[in-house]
Every structure is written in structure tokens, then in C-alpha cells.
Amino acid sequence: MSDLTQLTISQARAKLRGKEITATEITEAYLGAIERANPALNAYVAVTGDKARDMAKASDARLVKGEGGALEGIPLGIKDLFGTEGVHTQACSHVLDGFKPRYESTVTSNLWADGAVMLGKLNMDEFAMGSSNETSYYGPVINPWRRSRLDTAVMPTTHQGDGGFVSAGGTRTVRSLDNAQLVPGGSSGGSATAVSAFLCAGATATDTGGSIRQPAAFTGTVGIKPTYGRCSRWGIVAFASSLDQAGPIARDVRDAAILLQSMASVDPKDTTSVDRPVPDYEAAIGKPIKGMKVGIPREYRVDGMPEEIEALWQKGIAWLKDAGAEIVDISLPHTKYALPAYYIVAPAEASSNLARYDGVRYGLRVPGKDIVDMYEKTRAAGFGREVKRRIMIGTYVLSAGYYDAYYLQAQKVRNLIKRDFETVFAAGVDVILTPATPSAAFGVADEDMAADPVKMYLNDIFTVTVNMAGLPGIAVPAGLDAKGLPLGLQLIGRPFDEETLFQTAAVIEQAAGTFQPEKWW
């Protein structure tokens, strides 16, 4: 094998178990790739090379004895939101400067117990607030995908190569990459870029309004947000506790199933962790979807949605139909209210969760003339603009006299959104198919989005409903747009029915294929 980083988790797993490769070799391959790529892509904020080598060595010892776990020797990247003992854990915020917890999150503990190897901590939007990974204290992450242009060139001789192809008349269509830097989406932008650019075999991520699925769609990777309560939130830096869920970003559907299998658990340390055994997700892949009822919600056809997204959606419908699924039109009438309700509920919970960053117990402290002055200066210096904006909104909507008008109203609307889904599932719909995002990846420092925060928020229009209702959702790559950028479809399932998502996503993946960016970094 020339480049071990090209192996999927399932391929690497087979080679590791078959003793064709060692955990040390594959770990070194990734550490080398990170060293070469990170200056250009900025996916990692901390690389834990020594720890990775130690873990790989321990994995090799277990593999030799035939005692390897489910993820033995598989090198992973970990989003900076997960508490990792003795290792950089700062939610990519300045306010958590120098924070190294003395505990390990349940999700990462599960991964290490199964033998996975930690390569380092991945960049993200500060406190997971953002849709472009530009709010990180550590600077933006760059998408490994770039727009491309098709040019026709007359060729003196007819030969094939360099990704171009020869046409009958001796001309050649050449795809050339544009230099403009694109965002990988957010908030799990580091996770998505690292997976897409072969800087880890798979990554952990979290999703509060779309933070796994939107970056997965922007980078041609697979991302699943499981049902609320499926993965323990213990040890993950809290953003909006009733919406936050951990999940994986992976190169294909099978790898996502393998990772979720390990990440999910029943955890007495998280009261919202649901007491339900974790099924065999990988076993769902390859099962036929004949007779499955797929719902197509009419409210997801939004104004100004590019034609390419609509065409992609139709392609997805056709693939599932060809595989024997029954397609039904459905209505989720409160869809348009999910995003505004989210922008009350999420900031309200965030303003409460982020009250703990006060310059006393951990992280940054800016001295002041008294304790209140110290709090105010610490928080002013420690939080970035987007985080401050959301704390302010949250504080305002929870303040005396406004609670009923905003927060209570939003929580009522949230119940209506949940009821919409319950109604269609009760009518026999097994899974819902929608686009994952309203566009492909956009440029770094997009002026429109910088000028109007609501424009940025609209990125989550198709994903946020799923968090509001606590349902599982998966983003799976389904094609490229005219500029050669990946686009994804989303599948939404019944509570705790992640198996149907993997089963259906695998059908889409088989029809669409998998996608890799052309290497420029």
C-alpha cells in the first residue's frame, strides 16, 4: 500500500487485523500528512504526536496478541469541544486559554477503549457557534475543495492523463482549479476538512443546528447527528444542552456506522443519555430498501434555492425509487419557524452555559478594579464577536419581561415542529429525504454573510429542524455542482432509528459514488 491515509476505516481495520500493516505505520502516515497539510488547511489546532505514537504502539501489542478492539489502531481526529485528559481542550475560544482537563469525555473514552488512536484536536467555530469555521480563535479552516473551471484545449497529440479526457476531434477538456479559498462549513469544519483531506481516518464532531451535516455536505464526507440522547454529552463543552449531540464525520457510510457504534453508549453521567442498547449499525448497510416509505417534504423547497440543489434532490428521489422505495409527498408545516425558534432557544441556553467562563476557575483572566470589572473584562477579551452576539441575544430573551414573549413562545413552536415529524412518521413514513444545505461551500470572508448574521444562519435551514425535534439526521454526498464542488443530501429518521439512515444512505452512496478533492495543498 503506497499511501495508508487513503484507506477507509473498514479497509484499515481489515489490514490491521490481518497484520498487513501496523498501527504505528498508519499513525506515522497520518502524522506526516498533517505536518505537510496543516499550514495550508488549518484543520488541527493541536497535534498530539507523542500520544498518538504511544497509543499506536499499545494497539500494535494488542493486535499481535489478537486482542484488538473494534477500532484498534485507527487514527482519529477529535473536535476541540471534547474534553481530552491532559490535552488542549479550548472549544477554539480565547477564554479557555491553556485549559487541559483532568477528565476524558465519555465519547472519546469509548473510542480509546475500542483501541482508536488520537492524532490531535480539530479546529472548529468558537464554542461551536458558526456555519463557516471562521469564528475560531485559531483562524479559519480551509476547505480542501476548490471551484474548478472546464476549458477546452486543442491537443497536438491525443493522449489521456492529468484528469483530462480526450475527445474525438483532438481537443481536450481540462479542469483547472480556481485559487479562491472556500470555507469547509461549520462548526465542525476542522473535522470535515481533516476527513476530506486524508488527515485522519475519521473524526468526532458535534451538531447543535447542523454542525456535523453542513460541513460534511461542503466537503463530500458523510456526517451523522444521532438522536438526542444516543451519545453521552458528558465531558463535551456545552453550547445548547437540549440540542447538542455528538456524532462522527467519515469518508463513507460504513465508516460513519463503525464510528457511531463506538461513540454511542448508555452513560449514567449524563441524565439525558437514553437507556437503550446500541444496535449493530454496520449490519444495516447493504439491506434492501424495497418497500420503504420515503417522505419528501414540500416545505424544503425554499425561495432562491439554486436549481442544482433541486436537481440533486430529484436525483436522490430517483435513486431511492429505483431501489424499490415508495416515494410520498409529505408536509411539515412548521419548517420555516425552526430557524427563528432555534435562534431563541440556542442563544438562551448558551448564555446560561457560558456564564461559567468568569476568569476564576479556568482559562483566561483579565484583571479589573473589582470582581465584576474582572468578569466583564475577562469575558470581553475572551469571547469572539459571534459568541458575544449569542450570549447577548440569550440574555435579552431570558431577561425579566421578555421570557414569555420569546423563550416560552419558541419552546411551544418547538413542540409544533416535533409534532409535524411525529405525524408523518405515524402515517408510515420511514425516512425523510431533503437537501443537506441550500448551497455548496462559499468563499472565506464572504462579504454578504459578514454584513448580516442572519444570512450566515440560513445555512442551517434544512438541518436545524432535526435538532429542534431531537431526531437523527445524516448528510451523504450525492454529487458535484457545475463548479466541481460537493453537494449533499440529508436523510431524517425516527428517534433511535439510525439503522434506517445508514441503510438508506448506503443506497445513495452506491448510486452517487464517493468524492475526493483534487490535491493542491
Next chain:
Amino acid sequence: MSVDLQTVKRVAHLARIAVSEEDAERMTGELNAILGFVEQLNEVDVSGVEPMTSVTPMDMKKRSDVVTDGGKAADIVVNAPATEENFFLVPKVVE
């Protein structure tokens, strides 16, 4: 509903975030854009609808009332900016 400069300054103080005059002015515009966006929730008829209190219907898990953790004072203060003998140090609060 919209906020004025004074309200923004009051909310910033409630949130314990120091803001300059310039910050407060910028935030007023941004906050009003967001509040304008969420305004559309008022058109939803929520009569008879309970507010969501639990994402997944479930009983609150309880555990037995026993000590399961503790004796970790040094671990707890290790990340603090200022400590003394396992206490967090803060500026003088009581005169």
C-alpha cells in the same frame, strides 16, 4: 420588538461583558436584525400547545444517594488562573 443603545448596554452588563460605545452601537444593529428575524414566531398559533420541556420523553434518572466522587481538590483548581492552597483566588469581594 427592537432594542436601543441603552438596552444593549444594560444587557451587556447583565451578561458581564464589557462593551465600548462603538461595540454597543454595532451590537444594537446586529441584535435588531436577529430580533427582527425571530419576530415571525408571533404569527404561529400556539393556543393549547405546551412548551417543550424534554426533547425525548423520559423519566429523570436518579441514582442512589451515595458519595461517588470527590477528594480531587488539586485537580479542580489546577486550571485556575490564581489559586492558593486549593482555593480559587478572586479580587476582594467583602470590605
